[in-house]
Amino acid sequence: MCQDDCQRQGMVFNVQKYSVHDGPGIRTIVFLKGCSLSCRWCSNPESQQREPELAFNAGRCLGVSKCGHCIVACPYGSITLGDEDKLRINRSHCTSCHMPCAAACPAQGLLVYGKQRTVDDVLNVVEQDMAFYARSGGGLTLSGGEPLLQGEFAVALLREARARRIKTAVETCGMVSPDTIRAAAEYLNYVLFDIKHMDSAEHEAQTGLPNRHILENFRILAEEFPDLPILARTPIIPGFNDSEQAVTAIAEFLKPYERVEYEMLPYHRLGTQKYQFLDRPVPMGEVKLDTEHMNRLQTVVQGILGQRLRVPH
Incomplete structure (x- = not known):
């Protein structure tokens, strides 16, 4: 089995070590590209598309007068001289090829989000911190994007991780097939x-898809796998689900599932710079979440779920 699983490939855009917020203990997060949803508040815009993407950090660019290697390296002429000796990328012209331009950049001003990697390659990195997992109860967390959208690769990663005695977790939006969830x-x-919203029409308006399959997949996990710990989470987004009505509906949905814990995550703008790197507008603009309102x-919600609600201190 390992021979087949270990050589299976998937599109990974980051491996982050020493996380303590994405499952129990100290964890290594493997981020997989691709997502069915297009949430306006997404903090990982580089995760949304399945294919590799070229990003440009203008602050690192040395300028054409000092460098210009990427212009020469681009086989399609998609990189030209822009304002103030900085580069300009014609994204409508760029083919997202094997991106020799990024490899030619000495300052890492050009980055590639996404690389094909094997299960064995990824887990060899994860295994480097086995001592931390053993002491803390941590392990591997798959994230994204929606990691289960790459179903065969994700399941192969989880299966081989368990074979190597690495504890596993997944961060999922639930918008995948029931067979993949199982x-x-x-x-x-x-x-x-x-779980972002209980109103399906509102969910579709802000994420691109209704929530029926998401809620059904949640029920599958909660009812068919009663020994599997679940933490339901809601990012609290201004103008979307930051009302008492919205959070009450989610809490009432979760109330019958007594072993499921719940966490409310305040909206943040940490992904703003990535939108700039990808030359995309920031969908949420300058919106902020009021701390007192969040409290x-x-x-x-605590009045409905009691101690099942995780409240940060």
Whole structure:
């Protein structure tokens, strides 16, 4: 089995070590590209498309007068001289090829989000921190994007990780096939499951798709895998689900699932710079979440779920 699983390939855009917020203990997060949703508040815009993407950090660019290697390296002429001796990327012309321009950049001003990697390659990196997992109860967390959208690769990663005695978790929006959810659950020790809104029309308006399949997949995990710990999470987004009505509906949905814990995540703007690197507008603009309002919403939900609500201190 390992021979087949270890050589299976998937599109990975980051491996992040020493995380303590994405499952129990100290964890290594493997970020997979691709997502079915297009949430306006997404903090990982580089995760949304399945294929590799070219990013440009203008602050690192040495300028054409000092460098210009990428212009020479681009086989399609998609990189030209822009304002103030900085580069300009014609994204409508760029083919997202094997991107020799990024390899030619000495300052890492050009970056590639996404690389084909094997299960064995990824887990060899994860295994480097086995001592931390053993002491803290941590392990591997798959994230994205939606990691289960690359179903065969994700399940192979989870299966081989368990074979190597690495505890596993997944961060999922739930917008995948029920068969994939069930296949992954067999090799999971923990699930972080996003529930963004109970109103399907509102969910579709802000994420691109309705929530019926998401809620059904949540029920599958909660009812068919009763021993699998689940942490349901809601990012609290201004103008979307930051009302008492919205959070109450989610809490009432979760209330019958007594073993499921719940966490409310305040909206942040940490992904703003990545939109700039990809030359995309920031969908949420300058919107911020009021701390006192967030605390009031926490109090409302705590009245429904009690100690099942995780409140940061």
